[in-house]
Amino acid sequence: MQNFIQIKRIEPGKKPVNERVNSYEEIYNLYKSDEAASQAGRCVQCGDPYCHTRCPLHNYIPFWLKAVNEGDLQKAFYLSNESSPFPEIMGRVCPQDRLCEGACTLNDGYGAVTIGSIEKFITEEGFKKGFEVNFKPIKNDKKVAVIGSGPAGLSVATFLLRAGIAVDVYEKEKRAGGLLTYGIPNFKLDKSVVQRRVDMLIKNGMNLITQTTVGKDISFDEIYEKYDAIFVGVGAKKSRMPGIENENAKNAYPAMKFLVNIQNKLFGEKCDIDVNEKKVLVIGGGDTAMDCVRTAIREKALKVSCAYRRDEKSMPGSKKEFYNAKEEGAKFIFNATPKRVIVNENNEVIGVEMLKTEIKDKKVQIIPNSEFIIECDVVIFALGFSHQKLEFLEKYVEFDKWGAIKVDKNYQTKDKKIFAGGDAIRGADLVVTAARDGREAAKAIYNLLS
Ligand SMILES: Cc1cc2nc3c(=O)[nH]c(=O)nc-3n(C[C@H](O)[C@H](O)[C@H](O)COP(=O)(O)OP(=O)(O)OC[C@H]3O[C@@H](n4cnc5c(N)ncnc54)[C@H](O)[C@@H]3O)c2cc1C
Ligand code: SF4
DSSP states (O other): OOOTTTSOOOOOOBOOHHHHTTOOSOSBOOOOHHHHHHHHTTOOOOSSOHHHHHSTTOOOHHHHHHHHHTTOHHHHHHHHHHHOSOHHHHHHHSOGGGTHHHHOGGGTTTOOOOHHHHHHHHHHHHHHTTOOOOOOOOOOSSEEEEEOOSHHHHHHHHHHHHTTOEEEEEOSSSSSOTHHHHTSOTTTSOHHHHHHHHHHHHHTTOEEEOSOOBTTTBOHHHHHHHOSEEEEOOOOOEEOOOOOBTTTSBTEEEHHHHHHHHHHHHTTSOOOOOOTTOEEEEEOOSHHHHHHHHHHHHTTOSEEEEEOSSOGGGOOSOHHHHHHHHHTTOEEEOSEEEEEEEEOTTSBEEEEEEEEEEEETTEEEEOTTOOEEEEOSEEEEOOOEEOOOOGGGTTTOOBOTTSOBOOOTTSBOSSTTEEEOTHHHHSSOOHHHHHHHHHHHHHHHHHHHO
16 A cells, blocks of 8 residues: 555546547446556555545545455455445546545645546446345335435435335336436446446345336325335436526427437437537536537537536536546537527527626626627537425425425434435435435434334
8 A cells, every 4th residue: 555656546548539429338447456456555544534534425445445455355345335325336427526536635746546446446346256235134014115216215225225124116217217327428327337236226125116206196195104214315307497588499408308318319219309410509517518518429419519607617517527528529618608599480599699708706797798609500508407396295394495305414304204315405416415315314214213
């Protein structure tokens, strides 16, 4: 260990740009065993590891890095899977530069330990060797309903099943996974990786009830009567729109509509959106905007541009994803905000009138009379998400002024039988925070039912 002077930070290889823009395959390779061991050996083994503190799951990072370095993959696999419901997913999708790696002592000067890539290696390699996560036999005396099978729902299900508690998961879509399946694109997270976890949970007792919307196909009152505890993990996926003229024109889409349609096409299902040979403009500067840009490139758009109202250094998403989008050919326009969508006589998008902006007192200010036009055939709004209205819960729980479900430190709502977590309580956030909510709620539910 502590080999950070002799060994430089080396990330796993990426597929060449010309290969990756023609495919939805994940762009990052997996470390080979010797590469993972040598990169893990860079860890300083800090007495008070900041990476562990900054990781929302408080993963035992220095311990599993040491085990990988010493060639004890089994120990690393069990340690990593103990605190995390799906470490190989987090290793792929966490914005590590803002979390564990951003807090690594080596980040100043030497380059952080490649924690995320090693985390992905441990479980991928462990699965190949046939290692299994420990689950207890289901007792069936108590039963929990989980509403929503996104990372929050799958996490609570994982930890309840591991404690031997029976779980029914209700999911309105055809497939489980929430935004792991229908939001985050395949080139970041292959859908087989999500399905493998879902299959593991089903094998270990999860009863997954898909294409069933709670509040429509089954009433919440019925669920409330039937179960000993309920976890609500329904996310917050209502796309924000800019509130400008013609924003609902033909070929103007909220980000999720675009991404879900393309994902359905990749599943071999109905897709109503075609950007082939079109000029696409994405409005927004976060990770969802980068996902839309990179998806449009793979859909063979003629030109893909992205306009953001602040400057490059203020972009809210992961730097890694921005550089990947740039490498793949996206053009960026900074300090610009949309004024109106321009349409032809058929109400189809032909451009967007933009306004230039500047930052004053940390706020975005529009520069008067600075209009300019970006020609495009498709515009995609990636401006963030808000809460959908959850009428079926109104008589049971309280909401804050933004529509988030209010919970206490145990993820318990006003009704002691109902718990909630993930984007439904915090607004659009991260996979890892949803996973943490699920794990902590599972502990609280276990305590309630014991
Ligand atoms: C395009 C995109 C890319 C992203 N990329 C990243 C990334 O790279 N890294 C990262 O950490 N985070 C990323 N995020 C954020 C992350 O995906 C979310 O924070 C996370 O998925 C939230 O998990 P959740 O379980 O709370 O909700 P969701 O993932 O939204 O899951 C909620 C589930 O509940 C179901 N549901 C809703 N209502 C009902 C009902 N009434 N009955 C039954 N089922 C219902 C939904 O169908 C869905 O399956 C991204 C988000 C988007 C939109
Ligand atoms: S879960 Fe995310 S923050 Fe935590 S160690 Fe893994 S990659 Fe880092």
